[in-house]
Amino acid sequence: MQPSRARLFKEYKEVQREKVADPDIQLVCDDTNIFKWTALIKGPSETPYEGGVFQLAFAVPEPYPLQPPQVRFLTKIFHPNVHFKTGEICLDILKNAWSPAWTLQSVCRAIIALMAHPEPDSPLNCDSGNLLRSGDVRGFNSMARMYTRLAAMPKKG
């Protein structure tokens, strides 16, 4: 068996065991393909994403864990480091700062941390980045909250 597959199975078991441990992250594996995962993460509190549930798609490469998984947002999110159309995430640990010691679970945690602490200096979403860089926190917050309402919250009625 490939090492990546073995490792993913182990991670799957770990996730099943620790499901209760982190209520903000729900990590599920595709029924037929262990290299495809989806995750549901809750928007961190005291951010404009609070109350929203965001879906992430993981595509695990063959050499995992030596190479990082490819992660993108399936839910629309207004965030400086997330591409608004494709959901691509600009996060160092998903690129050059990846370490094989990370797991899919810890990647989810890192993404939640990124939601709470955006990095407007390396933006994928320029509108969002510019709002923050010009100091318009209020404008950014209201935009982000609006998209959270529109895309990440269950429709009312």
Next chain:
Amino acid sequence: MAMISDSITNASATAAPSARDFGKKKRTNRSAKLKQSKLGLRREQWLSQVAMINKGDKEEVDSNRKTGSEKPNQRIPPAENLDGQRREEEDNSGTHRHESFIESLSNSPNSILSGMNSIPNFSCSSSSGSGGSCSGNITEEEDADDDDCLDDWEAIADALAADDDKHEKENPPEPCEEHESVKHSASPRDSISGSGVAIRDAKPDCSRTTSRKQKSNQAWRPDDKLRPQGLPNLEKQRSFPVMNMHFSSVAVPSSCPICYEDLDLTDSNFLPCPCGFRLCLFCHKTICDGDGRCPGCRKPYERNTIKVEASFQGGGLTIIRLARSSSMFCRYGYRICLLAPENYVLCSSMSMTLLRLKHVVVVVMVYVEWCVST
């Protein structure tokens, strides 16, 4: 403050000699003043601080007054007159004091000479009233005391002492000032009888209280305000065993964090990186074939690790001895690598000091063993 009283005394001493006999002490005081005037340059600097550190100044004046009441070796000025003035001054800042002093100088014709005499003195006492001078004088004694306390520490964490000494020298004044404020709060203002003690006298007293305090209870509680900042904080101390665990066999994880396979005996004695991150030999090889960075600290694995291994294997008798217990070979082989100077740079943070020293010890021991075996 003290100087005002001095000048007043000078002015009034001739006109209305005090009933109390302090003539002798007056003279000794004057010679002391002469000595003080030599420190003129430093005072100039301190003077500039006076205005800024008015609060500390006040406290010090209070403690100084207390000293005066304990050992009245200074001339005591006519009480009512001075007290009135002092009350007035109490609310004023240091600069105001200067002004009033000059006023009193010019008001009394008698005081011109003595005023000249006491101008350096004036700057002295007012400047020594500033926190800066106090700390300056006390530094050495304070340091010595702290070192005493650190001796206990050295028994526990020998390595930390050097760093701490540095810290103490960087910020010695805090503890002293804290002591002073405590003392100040302990002595009510009203009980202090007026005396024009040169503030300088307060300093040894201050340091004495400091040392007394430190001797009475050698250890500080972690939340103790009087605890010198130079001492390492307890969280850091507690973190040492945890850090050491990386290097002891106790903390070896049961499975490789990369492939999640169980670590066998060889793997669990395999320590490829000074950060303490362990992994199985198989994953280590895969990583070294790739970017070659440690998954734990993301720093590149040292190439000389492999070199040392190779040189060991080429070392005649050594191979046979060490190859028999391959696990030992791994551990020792890699620990000897820690002699490489780069690793010391990696361990430059203060919390790693003990670790680093331990390493040296470990490495030296291993080296001796290796020599014996060859």
